[in-house]
Amino acid sequence: MIGRIAAAFALALLLSACASQIDAGVSAGAEVPGFWWGLWHGFIFPWAWIGSLFSPDIAVYAVPNTGGWYDFGFFVGITVLGGGSFFGSKKRGSG
Incomplete structure (x- = not known):
């Protein structure tokens, strides 16, 4: 069990090392989406x-955005508000 968790963590760490965001996608200013828009x-x-x-006019992710804070809000919005944590918390019946 612990070996599987360690392997999953190592795989997630390896894949996250490949993630990057171009500088043109990160901006600052009053009109740039931040944490609350990401949420x-x-x-x-x-x-x-x-x-x-x-529709090609609808996007699921705002670019440019403030970077890390927008991403954090987006993640929280998907997992907590969007039902991600609800579906993962269902208890299985014993027996």
Whole structure:
């Protein structure tokens, strides 16, 4: 069990090393989406994704954005507000 967790953690760490964001995608200013917009965009992700399949004017992720804080808000919006933690917390029946 511990070996599988360690392997999953090592794989996640290896894959995250490949992640990068171009400098043109990160900006600063009053109009640039930050944490709160990331939170909102994460929350509406399922509907925005469906809309993006039918319209090229709909995007699920704002670019440019403030970088890490936008990403954190987006993550929280998807996992907590979007139901990600709800579906992972269901208890399995014993027996």
